Amino acid sequence: MKAFYFFFISLIFFRCGAPNIENYIGIDADVPMFPDYSQTIIPPNIAPLNFYIEAEAEAYFVKIYSETGKEIRVFTRKPSICINEKKWKKLLADNKNKVLVFEVYIKKGKQWMMYKRVENYIADTDIESYLAYRLINTGYVLWKKIGIYQRNLTNFDETAIFENSSADEACVNCHSFCKNNPDKMIMHLRSSFAGTVLIDGNTKKKVNTQSKYTMSAGVYPAWHPNGRLVAFSVNKINQYFTSDTSKRIIVSDNASDIVVYDIKTNTITTCSDISTRSRENTPAWSPDGKWLYFVSAPECFDMETRNNTRYSLLRIAFNSDSLSWGRVDTLISSTQTGISFSFPRVSPDGKYVLLSGADYGYFSIVNSKSDLYLFNLETGELILPEIINSEQAESYHDWSETGRWFVFASKRTDGLFSRPYFSYVDVNGNVYKPFVLPQKNPLFYKSFAKNYNVPELISGKVRLSAREMRNMAMQEPVNASFDMNVHINALSGATRISDEYKGAAH
Amino acid sequence: MNRNLFKNGKILLAVLWMAGFFVYLANFIELRLHYQLQQPAFLWGIDFFSHHLSYPGGIAEYLSLFLMQFFINNLPGAFVLVLLGLLFSSGLSMVVQRLKGKPVFGVLIFGLPIAVIAALAGNYLLPLAVIVKIIFSLWFLLPCMCIKTNLYLKSLFFSLLAVLTYWFAGAIALYLFSGALIICQLNQNGKAQKIFITLLIVGLSIFIPFLSYQLFFNIGQEQAYFGLLPDRPVMLRYKLNYLVYLYIGLLLVLLLLEQAVTFFGLAHQKNDKKAAVKKYALILVQALILFAASFFMVRGSYNTHLKNQILVNYYAEREQWQEVTEIALQTKGYDYKINFEFNRALFHLGLLSDKMFSYPQLIGSDALFPGKRIAGEITQMASDLYFDLGHINESLHWAYETQTLLPNSPRALKRIVVGNLIVGNYKAAGVYLEMLKQNWLYNEWTMKYEKYLNNNDLVASDSLISAKRSMMPAFFVTSGNPASNLLNLLRANQKNKMAYEYLQAYHLLNHELGYFVSHIDSLNNFGYSKLPRNFEEALLLYLTQKTDEKYADVKFTESTLNDFKGFSKTIIGSKGKKEIARPALQKYAATYWYYVMYLSPKVTKKELKTRNAR
Structure with a gap:
């Protein structure tokens, strides 16, 4: 009896693991795989790249191998190819800097056929183990369920960092981490429980960053590398809907400035060069903390100038010890390039700025013309890497700590939903074909009607549970005070704060 | 013989009672309207199920959503509600049987739950989960009645069931379960045991929600401690009322009554004639209470206005425009949602410019364009309107x-699918x-449109899609001013009759006769053989204010002219005193003149009240 079971089980394994494909014929075609995981560079610690073969067949067989180690075999009657996690991890770990091959066979009638081999390259540098993002529906005005989640990039586990269903459906947005550190985080809440939750190691607090001298609470954040300061834009934002299917919505600002929040002193400061009548926005620090990068567009006077003006890339010198500001440089002029820039992010080696560029405005995620650009700070060269861009919006992006990877949101999959894509950058600044965040179910992106918003790479898991974050979010915020040594407010009028108001500042 | 007759009579009455409510629910309440308003969706996927495991009460809500799929038609919907009523009655009856034997208040136990459920169903916002959760707590109580073991095992068993009740049905169900269990313990032997069990149950009711909030579930405080209603957007939020409290309290009250009868020894009557008389008298009293309570509850909860509002929307979705207008005109009292659908229906019937004022347009152009106020309850209406307009x-x-x-609203998903197919x-x-x-309710629909995804020719051959594509405008920024949007739509397609009629209606409702007249020549583009009645009325009014040679030769219909003369005469007769003239002008209530004088929000200062955007 035992022998019978052994024979039976062996038969199953034999059938599942190794079909007889010796007499296959080759097809001169690329594998119709979804998502497209071909000709890309992948991190050695990434989760299995499960995919779906968009071809009708009676059976499917995939061999995955590299130079060394045991090849992975997947035999299935269904076109979803789900790869064993354990075997995948071993194969990748054993073959850094080597080619990873997918051989895909399909069976039609009694004939096995093989597509062209799919080759990917395994990098030698890991990517951060977690990705944080907000999941949000496509509604533009109303909201209901919004949450910030973290996904383990080495497997398929997703956990909530914060879910608004636990806090009166407050609108939660603009989460940000200091140098990819999961223990240094901020996120904003609007409507219910409004304020900014700040996690700094074991210190947790909730702050109201709006003051009498700022036009709004902090919006787009950027952590200073010293972990003590956070630059925020303050904005008066509007949105307009259009009849054009490629430009469904226009998001623009009536006014905007930049302020800097000091966690230690709970103070907001600014200077006359970043709180002008022009619209300064989307700040980012250089890795050494000596420069604050931002974009700026001229003051708006009407609907036309509000919606259609372009943003230039600027930077201003900063001394974090004395909290003093230097002069402003214009790095890329939108007038000269005809491109409107936003969300500059400086690479960890300080050589490049990765930024969004589009035909107008700064809110690139809703603009299908938005692409990612790479600006070389040493040569002043602006590059549009075609390999990472598509006809749909490429937008919010974030560097890995090593500088070898970056993540960005792209709507290329279907033109409507933003999905996180990863791309490799070599030491010479060459970028390579991106790949989408792998999912356990390869068809996940074909039925998931939420957007991945503000993807940020983090080096580990956010330790606070969603319940602890909920408790934090529900606390009363502490009001930040405005630095009375600054004689410029951030109401985008660049008006001087008169002495009589000084006493009123909280 | 007599006993059989009595038994058969009881069964017959019970069947008739249930059948009566079945008919009421199917024909008067019309459960399809619950479905229309709430758009409940039940998905087969594992994600949908596991989401419902992630919070207390989720499983009951999952089951409720499944059951609500039967509400798509009146008959299966009514069947589900009657079945739930029976589950309540039979559950309670079994609890009492286990507790003390045959129930004394059997008539109420059998008849009251379905009556309360039917009354609850009179509110179309009722989440079925409210009914299901309470039934859960009742059916979790039943095993507690069966267990005859030592105190420790009993305590363990009770604790387990309390946890399950909370997880499956939420906090209120747990409290109800606990309350009922305490009542059930009242007639048990052993004072110490009673005190221990009571303390245990009270402790569980406090600690289970507390611990689940602090340690297990990522939920809000209200849901943890008072969870009964499912999480819904504001426009579908259900307000607790006396019927819900009655429904929740029913179990406790009936159990208490049964226990009281036992406690005071009223149940142990001698088996003689006098006892039989008392028994029948008690049945009669119960029957009277049941009938009276049912009548008042059901009558009090039946809301014709709300029903008509949803019915109008139901017919509008199915493009049964004649029914929309008929129900709108039958409905007493003003309703802006009915007003909106009435205007749409009139356009589709080709009567908007003739009969718009046959419904009192009390909020003016806001009943044409609901999007002016951003709130959850107008989103579907606005989507429908702009879909019509192209x-x-x-x-x-x-x-x-x-x-x-x-x-997961099927209606929203369908609109998004078709909309995206139109825009390519x-x-x-x-x-x-x-x-x-x-x-599963939309298999046929999805199979149809799935074929479109990879077949351009099929998409192009779809008459609805090609019609909408021909109406799609060139680029413009959607303005807060509807007139500007309509003009842009007309620029894109001069044959967009709806854009034209809505533009003119907008001007009329806003007393903008100058603009109205400036577009009147465009009538020729739309094949009108004569001036529509409302246009005649407006033009006559315009000509009283301004001499315009261009319209000197316009031939107005006899009836319009006569009405105008009559209207003017009455006004002159009242020496300009509007309110004095009003009773006499009632016969002109469906005219533009009457609107301008009495109904327009520019006169009445009436405004749509807004509420929380979500």
């Missing part, structure tokens, strides 16, 4: 807002189609 982007915008609030974004249409495919 402004597909705007229709999609509002459909996305609806889908944000009601992620087949992949996005595919995402929403995949979502809808998980809903």
